Amino acid sequence: MKIIRCKDIINLLSDFYDNEIDNEIETLFWEHIEECKRCLSLVHNFEKTLELYHSFKPIKLEPQMKREFHRWLHIEIKKITIKKYKYKK
Amino acid sequence: MTQLSSQLIRKDLDEATLISLAKNGNTSAFEKLIKRYEEKIYSLAYRILQDKEEAFDVLQDTAMSAFKNLKNFQSKSSFSTWIYRIALNFALMRKRKQKAQLKKAQIIDSEDSDKLPQFAEIAEQNLLGNYVDWSENPVISLENQELRKVLQEAINKLPDKYRNVIILKEIEGRSIEETAKILGLSISAVKTRLHRARLYLKWFLEKYITKGQMV
Numbered sequence A: 001m002k003i004i005r006c007k008d009i010i011n012l013l014s015d016f017y018d019n020e021i022d023n024e025i026e027t028l029f030w031e032h033i034e035e036c037k038r039c040l041s042l043v044h045n046f047e048k049t050l051e052l053y054h055s056f057k058p059i060k061l062e063p064q065m066k067r068e069f070h071r072w073l074h075i076e077i078k079k080i081t082i083k084k085y086k087y088k089k
Numbered sequence B: 001m002t003q004l005s006s007q008l009i010r011k012d013l014d015e016a017t018l019i020s021l022a023k024n025g026n027t028s029a030f031e032k033l034i035k036r037y038e039e040k041i042y043s044l045a046y047r048i049l050q051d052k053e054e055a056f057d058v059l060q061d062t063a064m065s066a067f068k069n070l071k072n073f074q075s076k077s078s079f080s081t082w083i084y085r086i087a088l089n090f091a092l093m094r095k096r097k098q099k100a101q102l103k104k105a106q107i108i109d110s111e112d113s114d115k116l117p118q119f120a121e122i123a124e125q126n127l128l129g130n131y132v133d134w135s136e137n138p139v140i141s142l143e144n145q146e147l148r149k150v151l152q153e154a155i156n157k158l159p160d161k162y163r164n165v166i167i168l169k170e171i172e173g174r175s176i177e178e179t180a181k182i183l184g185l186s187i188s189a190v191k192t193r194l195h196r197a198r199l200y201l202k203w204f205l206e207k208y209i210t211k212g213q214m215v
């Protein structure tokens, strides 16, 4: 029978969080955190950290920047295309 | 109007068609293609550079480079991965310049230039002393401006190899598989870096919480 120690819990945190842990190990993981208050806190804090990062607001291009980009893109690629065409001739 | 340009009016034209039109020199197909990714490119660049103008420059550099190199794009790989990779490289190049300029101007304070502890030390710290569960503390929320700054700073302080994984996977929401492809790493390497980066972020946050005696 394998034993899971506190150190193993630290190494397994991501696999546990991502649901990528073997069934057998997961049972041992649960058994450990039910008994070990420190590791239970560790799991909670780990999950809370990620929850905060996941809820960062998406970064949006401001409408005016977007318009500027579209105008710029349209002109620049036309320029390149014309240059290429002249060069081919 | 030719058949092709009238087709382009359709918004739902699939990506493969847009790519093949763009490869054949149809500039409006290329514009459409880039517009599908402009927000994502900008967002990725902003996360890395923390500066609107620099992120905008990355968007322009990426669009230009994609236009010039589209002929080299192999349709069997994913366009999104390809363009993300270009954007990431431009953003990282600028990041290096930013860092060099800050160093020159000696704006980086002594704390910033401190080396991060080794990952093993970070892991060990979780085993020492009294370990407090702060996850339910109401102060630990994104509503808290100061905390948001701390979280952002924590990302900035991560070494490149960890920061890239965190930004792509945790913040921009790419899958582990796509993150691996964008960074040119194996899946297991991404998983290892992701795990370490997550523990670093937790460590930064904990340092702030315990120093500030919030718990």
Ligand SMILES: [Zn+2]
Residues within 6 Å of the ligand: A005, A006, A009, A032, A036, A037, A038, A039
């Ligand atoms: Zn334990």
